[in-house]
Amino acid sequence: MSKLDFATRGQPRRHAFELVQGYILCSVLASLDDAGVLDKLEQDGLRVADVGANAQLSRDTLYYLVDRGVVYPDGDTYRLTGYGTELFHDRGYIFWIAGGFGFPFLRFGDLVAGTHHYGTDITRDGRIVAVSSANLGLDDVKPYIHRILEELDYTKVADLGCGNARNLIGIANAKGAAGIGVDIDADAIAEANKEIDNEGLTGKVKAVLADASDPNAIPELETVDLLVGFFFMHEVLGKGLEYFIEFVRGLSRRMPAGAHILAVEVQPPTRDRAAPETFTPEFTLIHALMGQGLLDEDGWRDAFDQGGFDVVKSEHPNIPGGVIMLARNRGDQ
Numbered sequence: 001m002s003k004l005d006f007a008t009r010g011q012p013r014r015h016a017f018e019l020v021q022g023y024i025l026c027s028v029l030a031s032l033d034d035a036g037v038l039d040k041l042e043q044d045g046l047r048v049a050d051v052g053a054n055a056q057l058s059r060d061t062l063y064y065l066v067d068r069g070v071v072y073p074d075g076d077t078y079r080l081t082g083y084g085t086e087l088f089h090d091r092g093y094i095f096w097i098a099g100g101f102g103f104p105f106l107r108f109g110d111l112v113a114g115t116h117h118y119g120t121d122i123t124r125d126g127r128i129v130a131v132s133s134a135n136l137g138l139d140d141v142k143p144y145i146h147r148i149l150e151e152l153d154y155t156k157v158a159d160l161g162c163g164n165a166r167n168l169i170g171i172a173n174a175k176g177a178a179g180i181g182v183d184i185d186a187d188a189i190a191e192a193n194k195e196i197d198n199e200g201l202t203g204k205v206k207a208v209l210a211d212a213s214d215p216n217a218i219p220e221l222e223t224v225d226l227l228v229g230f231f232f233m234h235e236v237l238g239k240g241l242e243y244f245i246e247f248v249r250g251l252s253r254r255m256p257a258g259a260h261i262l263a264v265e266v267q268p269p270t271r272d273r274a275a276p277e278t279f280t281p282e283f284t285l286i287h288a289l290m291g292q293g294l295l296d297e298d299g300w301r302d303a304f305d306q307g308g309f310d311v312v313k314s315e316h317p318n319i320p321g322g323v324i325m326l327a328r329n330r331g332d333q
Contacts, residue, residue: 030095032051033132034131035052038088041078044077069083070083071084089139092136099125099132102125105289108289126188127188129163130163130183130192140322141319144315145171148315149171152260155225157180158226159181159182160212163191164192164195165191167228168205168228172201173199179205180224181208182219183210186209193207213236214247215251222254225256226259226260227255228262228263229262230263233265233300234292245306252329252332257330263325265322266323267295267321267322277320278320280321297325300323307333308330
């Protein structure tokens with residue numbers, strides 16, 4: 001049972017308070033994650049002084065997390081409960097939405113009214129999205145990705161929308177391959193090159209600032225035999241289905257025949273009221289906010305096919321609505 005599914009001291013359950021609790025808890029956890037505090041909490045536990053310089057607020061934050069069942073006191077140290085550990089492993093989702101999209105949702109009414117426009121007046125936090133995306137569903141997706149990669153031979157991988165390059169680094173290291181990450185966000189590229197340097201991969205793996213939705217702007221595609229896009233393809237789809245198909249054609253023309261695309265996406269909700277959707281309605285609305293649409297698996301298959309790639313494998317990871325597709329370049333474009 002979720003920690004939010006309860007009646008308080010015999011009072012009737014009031015759903016508005018559950019929403020308030022979820023909002024505050026997500027915001028607190030996202031902020032602590034951004035400050036690097038959650039990693040210390042998971043590894044060693046926290047004392048009041050570890051949370052921040054504001055001693056009163058730090059203490060009350062830990063009290064709050066105790067009240068919500070996330071931590072428990074162990075002497076003067078606070079440690080994750082089982083529930084807290086579950087939230088920690090799924091923190092990518094929390095950081096992504098509460099941190100990366102907190103401001104756009106605060107101004108959601110302006111976007112709906114049309115008085116403000118996403119990308120010009122209102123936008124997401126690119127740095128937080130870059131960092132959180134590396135952990136978004138990582139535990140859910142990684143085992144499937146590894147199994148697929150074990151069956152592939154590749155010498156150079158490109159990651160479109162690479163964020164902080166954690167996924168790029170892992171995939172390159174899995175086969176000792178070279179790598180190139182592409183992202184349009186300067187803060188993301190700064191984070192990526194910091195991670196690459198920390199791993200001692202400077203010169204073998206690099207991250208460049210470019211528009212990954214333009215095949216002609218992606219460097220070195222002619223030597224890339226594996227291209228990955230984790231929750232990226234729908235960013236290109238936001239420019240229209242025909243644009244996306246032409247984008248894939250551009251990749252096909254520049255990449256070697258037989259090269260692969262590995263894409264992870266979330267499908268839109270089925271709208272089956274008998275089967276409530278866990279995550280897909282929220283994911284879909286977030287992308288509608290940015291003017292982006294989503295395709296189901298059949299839609300992706302058809303778009304890749306028109307662009308010159310055959311989907312040769314698909315997996316459904318433990319993400320609601322998630323789909324992983326491996327597509328092979330026919331080389332006929």
